[in-house]
């Protein structure tokens with residue numbers, strides 16, 4: 001995992017962004033539910049701890065806060081669909097809770113000692129927000145908003161001076177809790193990214209697996225405009241079983257890795273390349289026409305044919321060839337039909353004697 005992936009979600013793939021937002025939305029919902037129950041349930045503690053005058057005001061404040069938090073529960077379902085909803089909901093949550101913090105501290109302005117539960121509320125909140133797998137930049141933004149509002153509240157209600165030991169203590173504690181929150185959030189993000197990679201990458205070639213590829217195909221189809229086609233190339237190594245039988249599975253693996261590297265070299269970063277099955281690869285070329293894709297497939301075929309793979313055990317060389325089926329897709333194409341057509345074109349290439357490219361028309 002690269003450092004920049006910890007820093008901002010703009011460095012994450014679109015697919016991972018969706019998955020992460022889904023996780024954040026579920027955790028956010030649980031967080032809101034727990035806060036509603038916790039804030040309202042605390043009325044029982046207040047009844048025990050507070051004098052009647054404070055209790056009379058604060059039980060209402062707690063109930064109103066619970067009611068204000070409730071719309072965030074259905075809103076969290078929209079968060080799954082769009083990052084902007086997520087950001088809006090998170091700041092709405094912060095706004096409501098910081099308002100609660102302000103009003104409850106304000107109610108103790110008559111000099112009565114503030115119960116620990118109220119003093120600790122912002123730290124408690126920072127600790128709870130650590131359950132969200134946010135990148136560092138988002139965590140920092142949340143922490144800055146929290147620290148500024150909490151300190152502003154303290155400054156306004158209490159001392160109106162920065163020359164105050166308690167304030168310094170508060171700043172120090174808020175910074176420590178913020179750092180802990182960001183650290184745990186980044187750890188959660190890392191765990192999520194690692195799990196995502198393990199479940200979407202082929203361990204041998206590190207190319208994306210079939211599951212992720214099919215999601216990408218759907219995304220490209222969805223994004224393509226009416227006049228802008230995309231193409232699929234299904235590649236299959238010829239007589240691969242013989243390579244395994246004659247040179248061993250280790251050499252077979254070596255060939256798969258070598259061909260995967262050549263595919264990436266030929267098609268570049270814009271192509272979506274996957275190890276589709278055992279010795280099958282699939283290339284998805286957005287905004288590419290059939291003829292252009294067939295030409296690129298032919299370039300790949302020649303490159304693979306002209307680069308024998310060296311056996312690391314005895315330095316002998318193994319000749320490898322591949323066959324390819326190419327098909328063009330459009331916005332209204334059905335992905336399963338495209339896959340079937342690519343398979344038919346590949347079958348055509350195999351029938352023509354292998355080591356050739358066939359375009360489906």
Ligand SMILES: Nc1nc2c(ncn2[C@@H]2O[C@H](COP(=O)(O)OP(=O)(O)OP(=O)(O)O)[C@@H](O)[C@H]2O)c(=O)[nH]1
Nearest residue numbers: 236237238239240241242244249250252253278279
């Ligand atoms: N070494 C190695 N072999 C694999 C892997 N996955 C699948 N295979 C082998 O790939 C071979 C595929 O063989 P077939 O489906 O008969 O196809 P083929 O020999 O390539 O013949 P044609 O496709 O008709 O040209 C099988 O022997 C599988 O065991 C892998 O990860 N590593």
